[in-house]
Amino acid sequence: MNRKSxxxxxxxxxxxxxxxxxxxxxxxxxxxxxxxxHIDELKAQREHAATKTTDLFHSSExxxxxxxxxxxDAMFDLKKAFRRAKARFK
Numbered sequence: 589m590n591r592k593s594x595x596x597x598x599x600x601x602x603x604x605x606x607x608x609x610x611x612x613x614x615x616x617x618x619x620x621x622x623x624x625x626h627i628d629e630l631k632a633q634r635e636h637a638a639t640k641t642t643d644l645f646h647s648s649e650x651x652x653x654x655x656x657x658x659x660x661d662a663m664f665d666l667k668k669a670f671r672r673a674k675a676r677f678k
Contacts, residue, residue, distance in 0.1 A: 619677075626673040633669050637662040 589597070640659040647655040 623677060626676070630666070630669055630673060633662070633666045637666045
């Protein structure tokens with residue numbers, strides 16, 4: 589292989605790698621966006637669970653069992669969402 593052929597071959601490989609890197613960057617951006625969406629959802633569910641837990645402190649003795657159910661449901665939903673998000677990004 590002569591010098592010109594060798595240089596052309598290297599340039600083609602570099603161009604190919606540039607395209608591959610650009611594709612990976614696009615995938616990384618999409619994954620990052622998706623991850624941030626999941627994190628935002630988790631934060632919202634966490635806030636909901638915190639609110640339900642605060643409701644426990646302010647509930648009357650008669651109403652606390654009903655309020656407890658809402659807090660437990662919120663905690664369960666948060667746990668489930670966290671597991672889904674964690675599994676997706678392993």
